[in-house]
Amino acid sequence: MGSKDIHPQDHNQDHTNTSSHHHVDGAGTNDICVSMVPIFNHLDKEQMIEISKLIQTVRYKKGETVYRAGDDSNSLYIVREGRIRIYRLAESGKEQLIRILRSGDFAGAMALFNETIHESYAEAMEETYLCILKRSDLHSLLEKYPAISFKILAEFSRRLEQAEKQTTRFATEKVETRIAHFLAECIDAKSLSQEFVLPMSKKDLASYLGTTPETISRKIYELEVLGYIKQKEHKRIEIVDREGLLLI
Amino acid sequence: MGSKDIHPQDHNQDHTNTSSHHHVDGAGTNDICVSMVPIFNHLDKEQMIEISKLIQTVRYKKGETVYRAGDDSNSLYIVREGRIRIYRLAESGKEQLIRILRSGDFAGAMALFNETIHESYAEAMEETYLCILKRSDLHSLLEKYPAISFKILAEFSRRLEQAEKQTTRFATEKVETRIAHFLAECIDAKSLSQEFVLPMSKKDLASYLGTTPETISRKIYELEVLGYIKQKEHKRIEIVDREGLLLI
DNA sequence: CGACAGGTTGACCGTTATCAAAGATCGTGG
DNA sequence: CCACGATCTTTGATAACGGTCAACCTGTCG
Numbered sequence: 001m002g003s004k005d006i007h008p009q010d011h012n013q014d015h016t017n018t019s020s021h022h023h024v025d026g027a028g029t030n031d032i033c034v035s036m037v038p039i040f041n042h043l044d045k046e047q048m049i050e051i052s053k054l055i056q057t058v059r060y061k062k063g064e065t066v067y068r069a070g071d072d073s074n075s076l077y078i079v080r081e082g083r084i085r086i087y088r089l090a091e092s093g094k095e096q097l098i099r100i101l102r103s104g105d106f107a108g109a110m111a112l113f114n115e116t117i118h119e120s121y122a123e124a125m126e127e128t129y130l131c132i133l134k135r136s137d138l139h140s141l142l143e144k145y146p147a148i149s150f151k152i153l154a155e156f157s158r159r160l161e162q163a164e165k166q167t168t169r170f171a172t173e174k175v176e177t178r179i180a181h182f183l184a185e186c187i188d189a190k191s192l193s194q195e196f197v198l199p200m201s202k203k204d205l206a207s208y209l210g211t212t213p214e215t216i217s218r219k220i221y222e223l224e225v226l227g228y229i230k231q232k233e234h235k236r237i238e239i240v241d242r243e244g245l246l247l248i
Numbered sequence: 249m250g251s252k253d254i255h256p257q258d259h260n261q262d263h264t265n266t267s268s269h270h271h272v273d274g275a276g277t278n279d280i281c282v283s284m285v286p287i288f289n290h291l292d293k294e295q296m297i298e299i300s301k302l303i304q305t306v307r308y309k310k311g312e313t314v315y316r317a318g319d320d321s322n323s324l325y326i327v328r329e330g331r332i333r334i335y336r337l338a339e340s341g342k343e344q345l346i347r348i349l350r351s352g353d354f355a356g357a358m359a360l361f362n363e364t365i366h367e368s369y370a371e372a373m374e375e376t377y378l379c380i381l382k383r384s385d386l387h388s389l390l391e392k393y394p395a396i397s398f399k400i401l402a403e404f405s406r407r408l409e410q411a412e413k414q415t416t417r418f419a420t421e422k423v424e425t426r427i428a429h430f431l432a433e434c435i436d437a438k439s440l441s442q443e444f445v446l447p448m449s450k451k452d453l454a455s456y457l458g459t460t461p462e463t464i465s466r467k468i469y470e471l472e473v474l475g476y477i478k479q480k481e482h483k484r485i486e487i488v489d490r491e492g493l494l495l496i
Numbered sequence: 497c498g499a500c501a502g503g504t505t506g507a508c509c510g511t512t513a514t515c516a517a518a519g520a521t522c523g524t525g526g
Numbered sequence: 527c528c529a530c531g532a533t534c535t536t537t538g539a540t541a542a543c544g545g546t547c548a549a550c551c552t553g554t555c556g
Contacts, residue, residue, distance in 0.1 A: 088412065090420035091429070091494075098412055113398070113405040119413065142398070149397040150361070150390070156404040157361040163411035164336065164346055165367065170418035171458030172338035175512065181339070203534060210419030215512060217536055234521095246339075422513095423544065451502060463544060465504055482553095497556105504551070513542080520535065526528090 033057065033080040033131040036104040039151040047145065054137040058130050066107075066122035066130065073111030073118050075132045079103050082128025087207070088120045097208040100125070100200060109152065112138065175211045179219050180248040182209060183229060187239055194242075198235040281305065281328040281379040284352040287399040295393065302385040306378050314355075314370035314378065321359030321366050323380045327351050330376025335455070336368045345456040348373070348448060357400065360386065423459045425496050427467050430457060431477060431485065432493040442490075446483040 033055065034040050034048045043051070057080060060066060066077060066084060077084075084101040098120060101107055111118050112135050133141075142149050169178055182205070186196045198205065202220075206213045220237075223229050228245050230238040239245065281303065282288050282296045291299070305328060308314060314325060314332060325332075332349040346368060349355055359366050360383050381389075390397050417426055430453070434444045446453065454464045471477050476493050478486040487493065 088416045090416050092421055092425070094420040096416045096419045098415070110405040110408050113401045114409075119409055143394065146391065146394045146397065149394065149401065153361045153397065153400060153404065156401065156408060157358040160358050160404060160408055160411060161362075161367055163408060163415060167346070167411060167415045167418060168336045168338050168344045170415060171344045172342040173340055177340070201534065207419075212513060213535065214514080214537085218512090221536085449502070460545060461503065462505085462546080466544090469504085499554100499556090501554085502552080505549085507548095508546085510545080511543090514540085516538085518535100518537080520533100522531100522533075524530085524532100526530095 033078060036080070037078050037106065038104065039106070039148060039155060042147060042151065043145065051133075051141065054141070055131045055133050058132055060124035060128045060130060062124055062126050064124045066124065067118050068121045069117070069119050071118045073108060073116065074135050075108055076106055076112060076135070076138050077108045077122070078106045078131040078133070080129040080131050082130075083125040084128060084130075085123045085125050085204070086120050087123070095207055096210065097200075097204050106155075109156075170210050175209065175215055176219050176222075177248050178209045178211075179216065180223060180228070180245040183220075183223070183237065183239065184242050184245040186237075187242070194240070195232070195236055195238045198237060281326060284328070285326050285354065286352065287354070287396055287403060290395060290399065291393065299381075299389065302389070303379045303381055306380055308372035308376045308378060310372055310374050312372045314372065315366050316369045317365070317367050319366045321356060321364065322383050323356055324354055324360060324383070324386050325356045325370070326354045326379040326381070328377040328379050330378075331373040332376060332378075333371045333373050333452070334368050335371070343455055344458065345448075345452050357404075418458055423457065423463055424467050424470075426457045426459075427464065428471060428476070428493040428496040431468075431471070431487065432490050434485075435487055435490070442488070443480070443484055443486045446485060 034052045040048060040051060055078075060082070067073075069089065079101045081103055084105075084107065086098045086101060086107055088096050088098055090096060101122075107122055108118070142152075169181070173181075186199070187194060200208070202216045203213045206216045209216070220229070220231065223245070224231055228239075228241045228248075230240055232238060282300045288296060288299060303326075308330070315321075317337065327349045329351055332353075332355065334346045334349060334355055336344050336346055338344060349370075355370055356366070390400075417429070421429075434447070435442060448456070450464050450468075451461050454461045457464070468477070468479065471493070472479055476487075476489045476496075478488055480486060
């Protein structure tokens, strides 16, 4: 398996010595990364250090591919710093943005447990540092510390709920509604300020919401005209009437 | 709705003494059920019997609700016999069919690991026998036999891939394509025969594919005119040109 | 036998994708 | 640090896709 050796399209297979990937450091600071990750944060200091010794941190430059559909899955990737775009290509060739990973998020686990290949693409959106844990090491950890399995189960459950909810939205709501809800949910927690910066380009947002950049542009303009939001400079948006947005 | 009686809020908490649920039997035949379930099928005979003692089998009549959105999640439901519709309601009130459970499938696990409420509805499509495993018992089992966690992780991974794929289809493909692919995939494995019976009503299919019964009807007719398929009596469909369908 | 849910068909129109072109912004290399 | 090209964004015109409403048909079940 391993994207290690032979590969027809052999991008980034060996993370340790491709010119563009300089291996960042040993276990020295990896425990910082480990402690950030929800699936490990119940462990004690000793255990975290143990885990951090199994981890390699690798730097990806903006635009670099971490893995792509068809690659064998052999590692768990945890974001220490930076952002990773996870997207899929439909049969039709159209791309759909699935999720954006930030510090503490992980990817690559799905294919790991099924011993199968990736079905999505992962690409660095900016300079990003990934903590990489090999499949075999992860399996040993799970056997040694079963509580980690519970954490991953919880995370998978969360994502599954999320994915089903997303599917239902695509299936039953129109584009305008999806956009309105997306915007409203951008200020959910930190509701102090009614302003926020779009977490991605409008092109990506279109891909995420299953529509086109043109429609995003038009609908956001409409929402502004209707008084629900206000567009400021550089992707800043002020939510004027959150309740209203949620009723669309 | 629950064809049950009282229940303003407290439906199906106690499966053993609601009038409409007659509790089927003790551990006697539950091991049959246990052995059917992929997440348990690596265990040995002894262990299966142990598990089957924790299980209660409950009978649901056609149309009965097993759980609904908002209910606390406190059990894992495994289908021994029959079919269960899992669906969601969008904010707009529209219903979307998520999945149909058959013998050996399970539901209710997602909310279990997050200690949260259900977000979907489960309803018997016909007379159905469910094996019910309480949350606390499941947790004990997972601690005692960590390998079960791996099985569930694998199952969750599979579903997550599936859910993301589904989302991508909704986001990027048009209704006609979704229908064509759905039909083509109905004969994937058992490809000996080119004929199959639709696994659900066209109304449900519409809900599953995020469209309306009218559109389903029209598009299937179009596919027939174009020579890709042939409709026979009572939901039987013959695939004439599977390759062609997949290219739509 | 009648009632009711599911299925089909037709007419209509709203939403959103598409194509095109111009304007804004970003990143890069000189 | 500026200038250039590439990419993102906006705007307009157009049309297709598919949802909705209404009527009718069909089969099923009590």
